[in-house]
Amino acid sequence: MMPDVATPKKRRKDAVPVEKGMNGGRLVTRCLQCVIMKTAVFNTKPYDEEFLRAANRAFRHKLTFLEPRLSTQTVSLAAGYEAVCVFVHDEVSAPVLDQLHANGTRVVALRCAGFNNVDLKTAARLGMKIVRVPAYSPSAVAEHTVGLILTLNRKIYKAYTRVREGNFSLDGLLGFDMRGRTVGVIGTGKIGAIVARIVRGFACEVLAHDVRRNPEVEQLGARYVALNELYRKSDIITLHCPLIPETYHLIGAEAVRRMKPGVMLINSSRGELIDTRTVIAGLKSGKIGYLGLDVYEEEADLFFEDLSTRVIQDDVFSRLLTFPNVIITGHQAFFTREAMRNIAETTLQNVADVEAGRACRNIIDAGLAKK
Numbered sequence: 078m079m080p081d082v083a084t085p086k087k088r089r090k091d092a093v094p095v096e097k098g099m100n101g102g103r104l105v106t107r108c109l110q111c112v113i114m115k116t117a118v119f120n121t122k123p124y125d126e127e128f129l130r131a132a133n134r135a136f137r138h139k140l141t142f143l144e145p146r147l148s149t150q151t152v153s154l155a156a157g158y159e160a161v162c163v164f165v166h167d168e169v170s171a172p173v174l175d176q177l178h179a180n181g182t183r184v185v186a187l188r189c190a191g192f193n194n195v196d197l198k199t200a201a202r203l204g205m206k207i208v209r210v211p212a213y214s215p216s217a218v219a220e221h222t223v224g225l226i227l228t229l230n231r232k233i234y235k236a237y238t239r240v241r242e243g244n245f246s247l248d249g250l251l252g253f254d255m256r257g258r259t260v261g262v263i264g265t266g267k268i269g270a271i272v273a274r275i276v277r278g279f280a281c282e283v284l285a286h287d288v289r290r291n292p293e294v295e296q297l298g299a300r301y302v303a304l305n306e307l308y309r310k311s312d313i314i315t316l317h318c319p320l321i322p323e324t325y326h327l328i329g330a331e332a333v334r335r336m337k338p339g340v341m342l343i344n345s346s347r348g349e350l351i352d353t354r355t356v357i358a359g360l361k362s363g364k365i366g367y368l369g370l371d372v373y374e375e376e377a378d379l380f381f382e383d384l385s386t387r388v389i390q391d392d393v394f395s396r397l398l399t400f401p402n403v404i405i406t407g408h409q410a411f412f413t414r415e416a417m418r419n420i421a422e423t424t425l426q427n428v429a430d431v432e433a434g435r436a437c438r439n440i441i442d443a444g445l446a447k448k
């Protein structure tokens with residue numbers, strides 16, 4: 078027989094943090110994270126559910142996973158939920174917010190950094206809190222960006238299929254040394270700074286452009302220049318600024334005209350930074366030598382879904398797919414285990430913080446509402 082002695086339980090490494098305090102003369106222990114919120118998770122893919130369920134072991138929110146994207150057609154599904162959780166293609170427009178509010182929702186938790194899909198003015202008017210995940214893994218996006226550059230340069234996408242078909246010819250696979258090439262980085266925040274650091278490792282020159290300088294990027298030896306000089310001198314141009322009214326179609330006809338012939342253009346930020354029709358014209362004329370995209374202006378109707386048995390109706394996108402010097406990934410730059418874990422944990426913490434009335438630095442400032 079085992080002795081009937083209670084052995085002290087080992088404190089679990091992932092134990093939930095608690096706060097001790099006095100309440101009415103009694104010592105109380107309050108779980109800092111276990112503020113339960115009834116949350117409708119829209120646009121759920123199996124991987125979202127997996128990471129949110131795992132992270133929720135420390136929070137215990139009541140999560141309901143819904144496949145549809147949030148829109149005026151689906152907003153009624155959120156009736157009675159205090160919080161909704163959404164992603165980049167969900168519609169958080171004025172009519173959607175009005176209906177969410179009328180049905181009792183007070184928090185919209187974005188499981189992403191960008192918030193260009195949210196009508197912040199309406200949210201502020203209704204007193205609804207919008208929270209986001211400002212940084213989940215800038216390295217994930219930066220590393221994917223460099224992956225696009227190398228794949229295009231060394232034509233790894235072609236080599237992969239050729240070798241599988243027993244074609245070992247090198248014709249058409251000629252690349253260039255990265256060493257000594259000039260990379261123009263537009264937007265040198267978290268992601269752009271890491272891209273600059275990685276390509277400095279290849280001994281590239283870096284020209285940077287931003288509305289404010291990042292000393293970390295200057296320390297790498299990058300030089301801040303006006304857009305004109307960046308366009309004129311860069312062999313590779315990579316976009317890492319946010320989508321705001323000032324950056325919509327940043328890469329239009331005038332920008333392409335100023336670029337070096339044969340330039341490589343990379344966009345892993347937001348599709349609308351590029352005027353796709355202009356870029357197609359640039360590809361046809363040879364002015365643009367390579368195009369690598371992880372985002373596309375009309376991606377909301379395409380990306381994150383398996384459309385392999387359907388006819389794609391977007392002729393502009395279909396035209397892009399015909400070029401031998403274009404590669405497109407479907408908004409996957411963020412998609413690493415580390416980023417998914419951070420997204421899930423931060424999203425659930427944001428929801429708990431708002432519900433508990435704690436300071437939450439991930440609330441989007443209503444002052445950022447478009448004028």
Ligand code: NAD
Nearest residue numbers: 191264265266267268269287288317318319345346410411
């Ligand atoms: P960040 O806020 O750290 O950096 C953005 C930088 O852009 C800042 O330094 C800002 O000053 C600069 N900027 C603002 N306006 C500008 C302008 N007019 N011209 C030039 N620079 C300007 O953001 P981040 O974390 O580096 O993310 C950058 C972008 O990447 C996000 O806005 C988002 O759209 C995109 N993103 C994409 C993915 C993906 O999976 N493809 C994932 C996360 C983020």
